Amino acid sequence: MRLTRTRQMLTAALAVSALTLGACGAGGEDATVDSDSNGTETNNGEVSDASVSIGMFAVPANLDFTTTGGAAIFEALLYNVYEGLVRIDAEGEIQPLLAESWEISDDGLEYTFNLREGVTFHDGTTFDAEIVKFSLERLDEWSANTPEQLAAVESVEIVDDHEVTVVLSEPDYDALFWLAGPLGAMFSPESIDDLATDANGTGPFEFVTYENAVRMELSRYDDYWGDPAGVAEVELVYYQDASAAANAVRTGGVDAILRSEAYDQLESFEADDSIDVQVGTTQGVVVMAMNDEHEALADPEVRRAIQHAIDKESVLAAATGGYGEILGGPSVPTDPYFIDFSDTYEYDPATAEQMLASAGVEDISLSFNVPNRAYAEASAQVIQDNLAEIGIDVTLDTQEFPAVWVEETMVNQDYDLSVVNHVEPRNMANYANPEYYWGYDSAETQDLFTEAAAATDDQEYVAAMEEVTERIVNDSPGVWLYNPPNVVLSTAGISGLPINDLGVGIDLSDVTVSQ
Structure with missing residues (x-):
């Protein structure tokens, strides 16, 4: 089966959900979620000591996506290490994350967020309204990844420790959408000086190490506020050559490949019972x-x-x-x-x-x-x-x-x-x-x-x-x-990989390994 036919069906479904995205919380409506949920599909309690290695292609130049352009950094770190007030789910809809709910004023100029309690950064710093104010008002210091998309943010007003109002200078229909991406990431003030070499967030994984253009290692954050990650460790392995990555998944060098570009080998992969081939959409x-x-x-x-x-x-x-x-x-x-x-x-x-x-x-x-x-x-x-x-x-x-x-x-x-x-x-x-x-x-x-x-x-x-x-x-x-399509290759026993590439963080928290 040609990938384009699969893609057409997925495109139709995602286009419908995308139309509803902009209306989330609009006109003064509330968007709420159960406080025990992080707005994503859970891994059904399957928490193990397993590890998974995933092949990637776009290489992070460093770890600081506030000053370094390109998507490679934030696609690895956002939703895994860093989190924002809201997120985009696999169907393209905005869901609560560090904010449990929000309300938008009738004139579209004020977004009031109710924040989760009991959330900590990986270094132990408490997440609260002061963090939101610091992170969003710091957008003026960003020099990469289009901070002007949130140029309408005029100020962040603290109501109390767990409620903030983001004030816009003019209406911006896409404000929630941009907050769900890298521009909405929350940062601990104590970590700012080390953003290029370390990553300290509130997400389900802690940053361990990055060997430039070779691999990045993440480990499960045991004190995560939401559902624990399905694997204890994730290794992202970076390839410049599509064939080398394809060979790695065939020989067990990695467990999966995201955005595979080995198009000339897809028919042979589909005929291989030990390799699962899935095709999703991209924003590319x-x-x-x-x-x-x-x-x-x-x-x-x-x-x-x-x-x-x-x-x-x-x-x-x-x-x-x-x-x-x-x-x-x-x-x-x-x-x-x-x-x-x-x-x-x-x-x-x-x-x-x-x-x-x-x-x-x-x-x-x-x-x-x-x-x-x-x-x-x-x-x-x-x-x-x-x-x-x-x-x-x-x-x-x-x-x-x-x-x-x-x-x-x-x-x-x-x-x-x-x-x-x-x-x-x-x-x-x-x-x-x-x-x-x-x-x-x-x-x-x-x-x-x-x-x-x-x-x-x-x-x-x-x-x-x-x-x-x-x-x-x-x-x-x-x-x-x-x-381009998003072609995902994985070996037997790997599940929960993100199939649709929404162009933000590649959420790996639901990945599990059958044992």
Whole structure:
């Protein structure tokens, strides 16, 4: 069975639940949960001394996601070591976490959270309202992972030790959504100086050690406030090569692989009774950004011509063996405002050449910064060949990911073209930020994002976001290539692995090992 068929069914289910996400607690309603529950599926009391090793691909440069870009850090630590007031569950819905319930004022400017009692950080620090105030007001000091998404947070008012009110300067329909991700993580003030080398949270696992680009070790936190983790130890093993990771799960080197990219081996895995293959959704958008600091790329007509020049079917075949879903816009099928733009810029080199001639440009030479990930290198090779067909000379510059790519491309914005998989949820919001690395600066688009944020119901929000999406696609600051699936491989006896990749923390607390 092709992964795309499984993906279509999962996409439909998740899209429905995503529509309800924004309404959680809106209009002054309360969202509550039993105080003995952490809002996730439990491991049915199966607590053992077992350990599990899991293969991963995106490598954390360090442990500080407040100053270091990329999702690799927070996907390993959020929900496992660090927690926030709320979380996103496996179905894409917002659930209570360190807050037992919340209420939103009718004007959308005040979010009042009732906090859990008896919660401690791994170093023994008590979690309370002062921690919430410290953590959220510290967002001004973040230099990575888009803290501007919570720029509307004006202050945090302490009601008592276990109740706080987050005050916004203007309504933000997605505020709860952003609080459920890395921006909502709670930090102990005593730990701030060591964020790059140590992780101290309130989650079900304690951080043990990290050997850069090799492995990270976590252990069960015995004094966790909620249901205990299903395994005593987790080892995250980092691979740059998809085949090496696939061989590791075959030979018992690891117990599971998340986001497997060994697409050429999936049929053999499905035929192997000792390996379980599961396919879920992702928030990933593989996009080729075009930096309009380059004279030619500053012209939208040139960018649209490049759109027509790229054969996305060939890109998908080279990068994933054809698994995944071709995109034509910056959102994914699980976004409530998704529109299918895959036919908007059809592959048509002749049209692309005519558009370039009409724009009066010729002899274009572009540098292409490519992270050293298999999908990116394969995609870039196809794109280089495609652009050569319409007279655009492209020089590939392969960069170590994340260390070099994040610094040179994302931070310094020193590139003409670049391609990467943005795995964070609703990353389309970054087109409202002219300082983001793709440099898209449209006052009209920013106004539409503001209009969407001020929405008071799902219908109004979705309508505004659809208009935003249409404008971005017309302006073409990037080429949105495809939405990859989440392929999970595991050996017999491993259960509870997260199958849908929501682009936030990869929750491992429900993983169990049959003995």
